[in-house]
Amino acid sequence: MKKIFLALVLFVTMVNAFAQNVAVTGTVQSAADKSALPAASVVLKQQAGAPLAVVTDMEGRFRFDRVAPGQYTIEVNYIGFKRMSRAVQVQNAPVNLGILALEEENTRLGEVQIVGRAQLGEQKGDTSQFNAKAFKTAPDASAEELVTKMPGVVVQDGKIQAQGEDVQQVMIDGKRFTGNDVSTAIRNISADMVENVQIFDGQSDRAAFSGFDDGNRVKTINFTTKKIARQGYTGKVSAGYGTDERYMVGASVNYFNNNRRITVTGLTNNINLSDFSIGETPGGGMRGRRGWGGGSPTGIINTDNFGINYTDTWGKKIEISGNYNYTDRSIVNNQFRLRDYVNSDTTYLENSINNDSDKSHSLNFRLQYNMNENNRLLITPRLTIQQNNSLTERYANTFVGTDTLTNSRNSNFDERDNLNFSNNILYSHRFGSSGRILTTEFNTSYSTTNGDTYQSENTQNLVNPGENVLRNQYINLDRNNLAWSGNVDYSQRLGEKSRLQVEYNIANQNNDSDKKAYNRLTEEGAYSSEPIAFLSNTFESTYLSQRVGPSYQYRDDKIRFQLNARYQYATLRSDREYPVSYPLKRNFSNVLPSAEYEYKFSDNSNLNISYRTNTNVPSVDDLQGVLDISNPLQPRIGNPALEQDFQNRVNVRFRRFNPENNHAFFMGVFGTITQNYIGNSVYTRGIPEEFTDGYELQPGARLSRPVNMDGYWNVRSFFNYGQPLHFISSNFNAFGSVGYSRIPGMIDEEVNYANNTNFRAGITLSSNISEKVDFNISTSSSYNIIENTLRTNQNNNYFTQSTNVRYNWILWQGLVYRTELNHQYNSGLSNGLDKSFVLWNMSIGKKVFKNQQGEISLSVNDLLKQNISVQRNVFSDYVEDVQSSVLQRFFMVTFTYNIRKFIGGEAPATEEQRGNWGGRRN
Template sequence: MRKLLLLLALFASVFQLYAQTGTVTGTVKSLSDNSALPAASVVLTKTATATKTGVPTDLEGRFIFERVTPGSYTVEVNYIGFKKYTRSFEMTGATINLGTLSLEDESTAIKEVQVIGRAPLGEQKGDTSQFNAKAFKTAPDASAEDLVTKMPGVTITNGTIQAQGEDVRQIMIDGKRYTGQDVNAAVRNLSADMIESVQVFDGQSDQAAFSGFEDGNRLKTLNFTTKKEARQGYMGKVSAGYGTDDRYMVGAALNIFNNNQRITVTGLTNNINMFDFSVGETPGGGMRGRRGGWGGGSPNGIINTNTFGINYQDTWGKKMEVSGNYNYSNRDIVNNQYRFRDFVNSDTTYTENSINRSTDESHRLNFRLQYNINANNRLLVTPSITVQRNDGLTERDANTIGNGTIALNSLNSNRFDNASLNFNNNILYSHRFGSSGRILTASLNTSYNDSDGDSYQRENTDNIGRPERNVLRNQYTSTDRTNMAWSGNLNYSQKLGEKSRWQVEYNINNQENDSDRRANDIEEDNTLVPNPQLSNTFTSNYLAQNFGPSYQYRTEKVRFQANARYQYATLESENTYPTTFPLKRNFTNFLPSAEYEFKFSESTNLNINYRAATNVPSVEQLQDVLDISNPLQPSIGNSRLDQDYDNRLRVRFRKFNAETNRVFFIGVFGNMTQNYIANSIYTAGSVPADLPADYQLQSGARLSRPVNMDGYWNVRSFFHFGQPLNVISSNIGINGSVGYSRIPGMINEVVNYANNINYGIGANISSNISEKIDFTVSTNSSYTVVENTLSTNQNNNFFSQNTNLRYNWILWKGLVYRTELQHQYNSGLSAGVDNSYLLWNMSIGKKVFKNQQGEISLSVNDLLKQNVSVQRNVTESYVEDVQSTVLQRFFMLTFSYNIRKFNGGAAPTMNNNRPGNWGGGRN
């Protein structure tokens, strides 16, 4: 009885403690214009214990602290470009609304103070790297892309913007997400002189942001904070050019800003391999030097592009935020390729010359609506739709060579016409149970995909050693595929105290696939005769359910989260033509995940993340149908494939010294996959028994089929060190990487592992001298070692080095000289493939009109006529080199005009030396 009374007393005291806690709320706004300040850092400190708790403000500038115990407190607010705000108050247990906390613009605070010296680069705030745009000098017409690539750890690799070794997958402007799939286009459509600061961080998914629990779906994000004077007005650029060989380019881009409302309109027509046009476009088209859109560098082929796009962002009323994006694109592509493939465990090689002509047309529409119903309820709806059409002709002349002589020669042409429709919609709802700390989140995702295609194939294959096995084929194939999928998610979370909370989550996912492929032989009188051996009708249904708890612990320095999921899944598939074959499998898996983050200080941070997941095979991999579109490299699916099990580990360490402006980052990224979907390769005489009865694999040809195998590894590390180089007023960065991959495969039922080790080192120097001289020099070297366990005599090592120079110089009275040099050196590639080249682009221009808003320029693309495209691909069964057609030398005369008006006529300028306040940003 005594113990019971003590227990009741303890329970009563705990209950009383919780009953005495309260909630602290408020709103952060600008003092000058009363606008909300999203993503401001709000820190609550208890005076007696110095315990700190931090939260960011939402898009309306609001913040909330729950379960605050009685006592004396100080609230501190930091935001880039504003003075730090502090306020003390007493917490008595009731709910306290601090009202509007108005921050003073720092320009007002220091306008009479002369600041001499280098502007600070920025600082590290937890997992957020913040950079001061004023610390990086760019040319007057530079884009945000030109600005961010001067910042430590931000590079362009293969045409894609990377930050801290990872691809940037999300752009935000003043804390609001940019809707659209093209990250590069978004960055190019912001002018560098509009930007106050740039934040680099791992953005949460919508699900994690609503629920408060990490789901492992982090996106590397750039957030651009614009200057206050650039938030009202418009800016843009129009350009038109004509050159030798009938090369032409006409493009326009216009941005309209009215605080929360932003509209961007772009249009482009050209035949110089440009995929988009932006306000940061350099006159002459070819002068960008990285026209990439399909893998970076100079894109393969000669491409005519017509495109139009519009992006819209606004706030409807006080509760609704909307954004949308529409893009139309039409591209005509001509690309000739030479391919050399050296097979593992064989004296056979494969060569191919192909001519590819195609037309791609697409309509893409994305929309995002967030409705903040009230302080406790939020709704997010994100539909998207894509309509595409692709038609063209591929002509291929291929040979397999054994012991130095041709074994097979195949002339093959394939005319195709494909169309597809993709629709996806996600509905996410979140409810907060007042100030209790309980949150309920529910989501529903639906998707529909329909694709159909027609293909006409002619094949003439000569078997040199066995003429009786020559093939002459004329065939028509139709393919119709439909995919319907939906998934639902429900989770509930509850606070356990001031520092921890728990969550329970349930998820269900269903995917239904229906694929019908019908092959028909075309007779001499053009009649169609069904070919069941190359036809297949296939359905599959995948249903997976996940359930499990999560735990989260958070203090000022430590953040830890652990999740445990139990998954039960079924995969049912059935062939219904030409034969009936049903198959059903069940899977049970334990899917753990965990994340640990430790803040050594505000500028030093360590993050460790682990996550396990499963992936279901695609319908193309599951469908047991023979594909002979390339007769010498046929393939067939495998209906017995299982889902794979993937383990991913990510470790990152960041340090930023604000006093010396030194930045250091190192990361290790790895994944290991069980039941990895690998390729099993068969040669003549070793083919699987379930191939069509009348099909014979030609001598020298190689058939591939997907199979499940263990032993896949992929680990890579990346580091970056950067600091100012005061000798020449520039910033220097040094980076390096080490990577290892182990790809399992089979050749004639014998296991082979392709081990690939890559070592990389690089350096870059970007100018910070003045707006009149802007240069960037970079070089990156890579050495790769390829080892095969099945055939060590075919191991291969190769070296590549890429060196770039970009230089802009305002010579005199608006006379501008620009040049770009890109040198590529390759060693160890196949004979007959061009190893090295020097791409040199150059232009000379003259600024004209009032405020130098116009420019007339003469440019040359590939002055030395050396441009080539060479790519090496390494797989578990072969190493190949591919050389493609590229755009070579042409001259172009271009006229460009800049449109710019801000805040009643004043345009933002890079000549403002006012340093920013680096106390704010994300926690």
């Protein structure tokens, strides 16, 4: 293998030994004010051969390396400006084209200016770019309100989606907004700062450094800010008090000084806000109700939060960013849960009272050192420290028809301390202009969990009263995880259109978990010294994998194609030391192919097809074979004999934007097939004794155990069509999706497939009238068909309809009316659950102070007092409906002060500054 690799390196080196080294450079500016135009598209074309494409940097500069002598045409495009095209003669010396000045698209006749409708945007390869000027928003709107007016962007289940996928990364002028909370990042940017919005599939840092796609894509939104907004302050400060002692005090302030950006946020409240941001409606509205997990939060939540985000450039070589966040949160949540099981007439009903408190510190840091034009270093450490206390009082019953089998009351109090640390070091070296790049990556992570659990159980067996259970126990958990991985990539250009890469990866993951349970002996709190054997376990697992293989990439003016092949060899060791020794070792050998094909029909439409494969190792919870009876009617045990799964993923994306009529169309199909899927094997009778060591289930109880199974499918399609409606000065979007999932499971050793087919469609109408009238109307419907192969009488269908109206109106002399209305209809849920509700929030406010920067408002949350939370969950062995407590009606008086002070600045950074050496694909 070593000799083959050395021979390959020697060969590709010789291929490039005779390569030319001619550079073409220039600067793109506005002809009107001589300002630089960042992120402009520059294409160098030749009649024969593939075109070269780059984007300009923050000073409007561009550079093409290794251009062969010949006659070329250079084209420059920038939204709002006329396209420039000119001939370029390249010989054997560098060519500097100097200043390329673009004219604005406006046409002047004497003193009369004739301006056409603003162009919504354009499609540039896999990047959808929208012109913020074409979308009207209220003066104090956030970037969230701006992007949700754009084609393909919706809020689904509390998460922002773009082109059918969850947005996972936010950038400002090409620089990452450090942290994982996308909603907070978008709502901390004011809409009036934004010049353009770009939506694309962001690559990993390693792919950006090496120029080869590794398949780790995340849907990304990049905000290019206006020149005037790159120096100054923006933000919002609010304080409010209301009925039922509801309160909220929050602040979010952004400081911008060209490359230096600092965001400070703070919040204390008991109205279910998880964070505070510029986009917050006075008094708290539905937009502020999105939880930290993405969906609407349930329960009554008190949150104290402080965060700071910092981005800067130190000198010309170092880019740095980081954020710190502290959160102290408490949640009181009462839930009602009803489960219908697939293979029996048994019904499970549960009422629970949950009290959770969580304190966490999180720190993220990112340092990129651009040593010189050929060497880059990236270091990204992360640290999270968390303390969690949780008390759950659970009242549960099992039934057959109207006959009660079991009554159970149990209490669990958990105290847990968690620490997670990870660090990634990425280094890349480019061998001059030869096209050779060496990329190395080393990643380490360490996590630990220490916890104490106190649980009690009082279960009445109504079938056999002699088997009633009284239990009081203490459980100690000590878990540690240490993992590391190393990666080496070597890539070489093969001519003008293709490249070759060889990759080697080695990774190791070690988990050590010690769980011991003890019986309580006295009322005073003394516990036994000997652990309870069937509830205790000392366990260690190690997963070592090595992967090696080549990648080939081809690119011309129409086609981009990449083919990867990896051979992976892995070893999974599981070693149970207590209560009895049980070592287990398994070896896995896999070929992991992947491919991607992209075809460019025109400058504004393209098709992308990708196929990926990967493996996933079971979690330590799934592997550890210890019985968990925190819910005695739903006990669970791990399976140390689990194997890794194997995933096949296919994605198809089509994007088209017509700049002449501003019509946009996006379509995608996303599919996953998993072999050795880790599903659930459920036992209701005849439980093997080696699983539980003689533990007896109560009537109606079910023991679940993870097992490997084939037959998992998940396929989803998505489309979105958008266009402006000029006759009402609004934008129209229609969207829909069809999904199918097939989840395998086992029930008493019989295989069951839970099949779920979902149809969803909706429309959105958003205003583009003026800054004084802003509305957004959307409605979506979802119809689900659930079928089980084991017991067809448990098949059922359900329907949900959600309609949302948001309306802001500046009436007269700073008088502002806002209303947000959400109607939810559910059909097909369990009897006794509410089928529909209307959540209506509104406020009336008066702008005060100079430039109307202040506002005093009176708001009401849940005016009709109908707010509820009902959710249906589908699993391989049951379907459940869950209703949770939510925050209902209260009134609040709020004072808000908007901070806006801009003094101009420089142009934004581009892809080149943020580390993508290859540039964004065009």
